[in-house]
Amino acid sequence: MAAEHQGREPLERIAVMGAGSWGTTFAKVLGDAAEHHGSRRSIRLWGRSPEVVADVARHRNTRYLGDIALPAAITATLDPAEALEGAQLVVLAVPAQSLRAQLTAWSAHVPRGAVVLSLMKGLELGTDKRMSEVIAEVTSLPAEQIAVLSGPNLAMEIARSQPTGAVVACTDHGTAQWIAEACTAPYFRPYMSTDVTGVEIGGIVKNVIALAVGICEGKEMGDNTKATVITRGLAETTRLAVALGADLTTMSGLAGLGDLVATCSSKLSRNHTAGRLLGQGLDAEAVGARMTQVAEGIKSAPAVLELAQRLGVDMPITAGVVAVLRGELPVGKLEPLLLARQLKSEGD
Ligand SMILES: NC(=O)c1ccc[n+]([C@@H]2O[C@H](COP(=O)([O-])OP(=O)(O)OC[C@H]3O[C@@H](n4cnc5c(N)ncnc54)[C@H](O)[C@@H]3O)[C@@H](O)[C@H]2O)c1
Ligand SMILES: O=P(O)(O)OC[C@H](O)CO
Missing domain, CATH: 3.40.50.720 (NAD(P)-binding Rossmann-like Domain)
Incomplete structure (x- = not known):
């Protein structure tokens, strides 16, 4: 064949x-x-x-x-x-x-x-x-x-x-x-x-968003909160992908939305698990020590943020996750930081 x-x-x-x-x-x-x-x-x-x-x-x-x-x-x-x-x-x-x-x-x-x-x-x-x-x-x-x-x-x-x-x-x-x-x-x-770029970016950034959703879960937040992070996570993933020349449709496909939903909802996900531990108050080093398999989002998040900044793409959830991972932002301050952002149109 x-x-x-x-x-x-x-x-x-x-x-x-x-x-x-x-x-x-x-x-x-x-x-x-x-x-x-x-x-x-x-x-x-x-x-x-x-x-x-x-x-x-x-x-x-x-x-x-x-x-x-x-x-x-x-x-x-x-x-x-x-x-x-x-x-x-x-x-x-x-x-x-x-x-x-x-x-x-x-x-x-x-x-x-x-x-x-x-x-x-x-x-x-x-x-x-x-x-x-x-x-x-x-x-x-x-x-x-x-x-x-x-x-x-x-x-x-x-x-x-x-x-x-x-x-x-x-x-x-x-x-x-x-x-x-x-x-x-x-x-x-x-x-x-x-669309090699779009397929890869979907897979890379969903790990960072899964860390954020895991943090919400570790802090015992509800499904509205998690759905908001997933949806706005897809928005910032899409901005980065499109800035890199990817197809918009890839982001609503299996390598975009599909993987984001699976990783953000599953207890099997290592990134989701790592986020949950962060949300429960462990620092990045302690989380790393607990993981027996690779949680790519921990190392990729700073690279994603740097790439986005170089391209002038706004990725507030990624920036928040990176700040938590670096110990620059207490995990309890992530939510107020994201909620206090300037009002904007949903499509922006
Ligand atoms: N596990 C999944 O569900 C899944 C699904 C899709 C994509 N991925 C991706 O596939 C890639 C591999 O993930 P995995 O789940 O197989 O990881 P894993 O932690 O289960 O296994 C990694 C393998 O790489 C080996 N390895 C070789 N060099 C290494 C090194 N320098 N440091 C650490 N390990 C080393 C390890 O011995 C191990 O066999 C990751 O990028 C992950 O995001 C994983
Ligand atoms: O266990 P994770 O978080 O690395 O996710 C595994 C796969 O990428 C899900 O598609």
């Missing part, structure tokens, strides 16, 4: 770099998709923990996914070169702030014709670059070989085969379609887009 697009061959050899919650779950999606379509496929999962790699050999990743069984097509290795050898698709699922260093170490082993797909939802601190931009810089691959996937994709729900949608974006529609076909499973429905 995939061979019909851009002369690409069927997707049989995939490397997934990162054996945490999402890397492992997406490997499972790819394995289940191949099984569903009766296709041959080898999925090599790179992990840095010997225990996790040994567990995956027994078709489990207990640390991240409990007793969920993994498809036989998935094997795991500690050796990035072994994972990457001959890969047609390289899927990246490590914490955003570690990507540049890791990919630099791996890039000599990335096959030149491979497409690189980012699953990550973070903005690089210090450069304010999106993951697709970091990938382009480190690998020098052309845009048609760089794709991103985002949407309301809480890993544990997907690992349990609960249905969801996602968006695969690449400037080249054929590449997006090739990937979308390869990851279509009975419980996973990808849509295609050429």
